Amino acid sequence: MTFSAPRPLFAEFAAVIDAALDALVAAGTLPGDLPRHAVTTEPPRDPAHGDLSTNAAMVLAKPAGTNPRALATLLAAELGRDPRVVATEIAGPGFLNLRLTPGAWLGELRLIGQAGADYGRSAMGGGSVVNVEYVSANPTGPMHMGHCRGAVVGDALATLLAFAGHRVIREYYINDAGGQVDVLARSAHVRYREALGEAVGAIPEGLYPGDYLIPAGQALAAEFGDRYVAAPESEWLALFRTRAVAAMMAMIRDDLALLGIHHDVFSSEAELQATGKPALAEAWLRAHDLVYDGLLEAPKGKVAEDWEPVEMPLFRSTRFGDDQDRPIRKSDGNWTYFGADLAYHFQKAETADALVDIWGADHAGTVKRIRAAVAALTGAEGHPKPFEVKLVQMVQLLRDGVPVKMSKRAGTFVTLADVVREVGKDVVRFTMLSRKPDAQMDFDFAKVVEASKDNPVFYVQYCHARVCSTLRKASAEGFAPGADALDRLGDEELALVRLAAQFPRVIEGAAQAREPHRVAFYLYDLAGAFHAYWNLGNDRPDKRFIVADDQALTAARLFLAAQVGQVIRNGLAILGVAAAEEL
RNA sequence: GCGCCCGUAGCUCAGCAGGAUAGAGCACCAGAUUCCUAAUCUGGGGGCCAUGGGUUCGAAUCCCGUCGGGCGCACCA
Numbered sequence: 001m002t003f004s005a006p007r008p009l010f011a012e013f014a015a016v017i018d019a020a021l022d023a024l025v026a027a028g029t030l031p032g033d034l035p036r037h038a039v040t041t042e043p044p045r046d047p048a049h050g051d052l053s054t055n056a057a058m059v060l061a062k063p064a065g066t067n068p069r070a071l072a073t074l075l076a077a078e079l080g081r082d083p084r085v086v087a088t089e090i091a092g093p094g095f096l097n098l099r100l101t102p103g104a105w106l107g108e109l110r111l112i113g114q115a116g117a118d119y120g121r122s123a124m125g126g127g128s129v130v131n132v133e134y135v136s137a138n139p140t141g142p143m144h145m146g147h148c149r150g151a152v153v154g155d156a157l158a159t160l161l162a163f164a165g166h167r168v169i170r171e172y173y174i175n176d177a178g179g180q181v182d183v184l185a186r187s188a189h190v191r192y193r194e195a196l197g198e199a200v201g202a203i204p205e206g207l208y209p210g211d212y213l214i215p216a217g218q219a220l221a222a223e224f225g226d227r228y229v230a231a232p233e234s235e236w237l238a239l240f241r242t243r244a245v246a247a248m249m250a251m252i253r254d255d256l257a258l259l260g261i262h263h264d265v266f267s268s269e270a271e272l273q274a275t276g277k278p279a280l281a282e283a284w285l286r287a288h289d290l291v292y293d294g295l296l297e298a299p300k301g302k303v304a305e306d307w308e309p310v311e312m313p314l315f316r317s318t319r320f321g322d323d324q325d326r327p328i329r330k331s332d333g334n335w336t337y338f339g340a341d342l343a344y345h346f347q348k349a350e351t352a353d354a355l356v357d358i359w360g361a362d363h364a365g366t367v368k369r370i371r372a373a374v375a376a377l378t379g380a381e382g383h384p385k386p387f388e389v390k391l392v393q394m395v396q397l398l399r400d401g402v403p404v405k406m407s408k409r410a411g412t413f414v415t416l417a418d419v420v421r422e423v424g425k426d427v428v429r430f431t432m433l434s435r436k437p438d439a440q441m442d443f444d445f446a447k448v449v450e451a452s453k454d455n456p457v458f459y460v461q462y463c464h465a466r467v468c469s470t471l472r473k474a475s476a477e478g479f480a481p482g483a484d485a486l487d488r489l490g491d492e493e494l495a496l497v498r499l500a501a502q503f504p505r506v507i508e509g510a511a512q513a514r515e516p517h518r519v520a521f522y523l524y525d526l527a528g529a530f531h532a533y534w535n536l537g538n539d540r541p542d543k544r545f546i547v548a549d550d551q552a553l554t555a556a557r558l559f560l561a562a563q564v565g566q567v568i569r570n571g572l573a574i575l576g577v578a579a580a581e582e583l
Numbered sequence: 584g585c586g587c588c589c590g591u592a593g594c595u596c597a598g599c600a601g602g603a604u605a606g607a608g609c610a611c612c613a614g615a616u617u618c619c620u621a622a623u624c625u626g627g628g629g630g631c632c633a634u635g636g637g638u639u640c641g642a643a644u645c646c647c648g649u650c651g652g653g654c655g656c657a658c659c660a
Binding site: 037040042046049053062095138140299300307310334337341361363391394435436439441450453458459470517518522524535536537538541544583 | 584585586587588589590595596597598599600602603604605606607608609615616618620621622623624625640641652653654655656657658659660
């Protein structure tokens with residue numbers, strides 16, 4: 001993917017600094033082979049320090065055999081030649097601070113206008129393919145709130161990576177091969193008999209009692225009549241399993257659609273096994289002495305009453321950092337979940353340059369073994385495929401501060417569909433993204449829908465709505481945004497531009513760290529700055545966007561407002577949250 | 584017992600591949616305002632970044648130990 005728009009300001013100056021370093025190398029004042037990956041170009045924390053700050057002198061001084069301030073002086077002289085740089089200052093231990101002409105920032109504001117929905121889009125990913133696997137909920141029932149966070153985080157991450165220049169595959173792994181789907185099939189059989197008029201009474205212990213299987217039973221009754229009512233299980237189990245899984249997946253897709261989530265690829269574990277992928281993986285691993293027949297260790301930390309040593313094919317995951325070797329087949333010869341999952345990751349790696357899995361924290365214990373498997377299966381040439389497991393921590397549901405009780409056995413879990421219907425897609429998504437994923441979070445129905453500035457979702461959306469309403473009002477009064485007189489903008493306005501100009505940096509940083517929540521926090525900051533600017537107009541009519549007797553100034557301010565709105569819109573698009581035009 | 588995650592203001596949380604005086608919102612305190620630029624605004628106090636060591640020019644950030652909370656620990660998925 002090529003992206004030929006002008007570079008955003010921060011990227012531009014990173015290049016300027018790089019070129020200045022090149023000049024120092026050419027002049028012989030700096031060795032040519034210094035690693036520059038640690039050199040940063042960023043806004044100083046304290047705006048009084050200037051517009052841009054680089055740590056280049058501090059990072060490079062030691063390997064260059066000089067001291068930071070001396071190097072900074074040389075670098076400052078070099079950078080001072082850029083016409084956009086009005087001042088250079090050396091500060092603290094060796095920071096080099098730059099002050100830029102207002103024109104440099106106004107140019108960035110114009111760039112936002114030109115790039116529009118593409119502002120912030122980056123070529124960083126270089127078109128490499130990243131497979132993001134997320135949700136992958138078991139196809140035995142509807143989505144519940146336990147799945148929600150991973151679903152939203154994975155989806156936003158996928159969008160973020162695409163925006164940052166990757167080709168992204170959004171994938172869902174259907175666990176349709178284990179004992180649980182047999183239970184599902186038996187449960188469906190009960191509902192099937194029920195649909196044919198049999199009084200089935202309470203759903204037997206060990207089967208899924210949920211009402212959601214009733215339609216599946218009715219569909220089976222409509223399709224097969226009473227053919228399988230009294231038939232032995234062997235005649236209907238596989239059939240009912242296929243039908244029931246398909247019904248559950250249709251339901252899950254509908255649930256996900258409520259959140260705006262759509263996967264590109266649904267991979268079936270059953271199909272994976274049917275096509276012999278785990279066996280191929282096993283053969284390959286055995287050939288490389290990475291699978292052997294051995295005894296499984298006894299479980300740790302639990303009383304193992306019925307523990308007996310059994311010989312099974314074990315994968316040498318300890319060679320790759322796991323705590324013990326893991327079985328890939330059960331003693332009955334069937335694949336373990338891990339045995340199939342290992343083959344599945346191998347399959348994914350065939351079509352992607354990097355893999356990311358989004359898992360719930362309750363699966364944290366299995367991270368090491370799957371990382372080991374990917375390292376083993378893709379690392380034969382010494383270059384294992386980049387693979388990350390991102391864990392999302394638990395969400396506690398609250399209603400007015402009181403925990404919502406959930407019991408799977410009693411069937412009283414809170415479904416995702418219910419929550420989305422109650423509070424809305426945008427609230428669910430933004431809330432799930434307003435905390436770093438590796439920290440636990442509370443989701444309080446009452447707080448999350450509150451329409452006040454204390455609610456970040458509302459705060460950000462209100463910013464966008466405010467921009468829209470300002471533009472509407474201006475239009476009605478005969479004003480339009482325009483970039484002809486941007487030099488009329490003053491310090492307060494430029495502060496807003498500086499913040500908006502950070503969006504491309506935020507995108508790249510968030511994509512690199514695989515942390516979409518950073519975008520949410522940035523949007524909150526930008527919205528805060530916009531609201532603060534807006535409030536200036538309360539006491540000072542000359543600071544309002546519309547200044548009735550000054551056409552040129554109004555056009556420039558409206559242009560600024562429009563671009564802030566654009567950045568908010570672009571950010572919300574990554575989060576999958578609607579940018580409301582009015583509230 | 585072991586592994587992983589977390590511990591930052593009274594509360595809820597940020598802190599961007601170690602960087603300058605650790606930030607925001609709520610709550611609290613003090614002012615302003617009843618305007619329609621709108622679900623009020625402005626300012627202020629408040630921190631041994633759980634704790635003890637280590638690494639270095641520099642640590643909330645990296646390493647080790649301790650304490651506290653969460654999740655998990657056969658062939659389940």
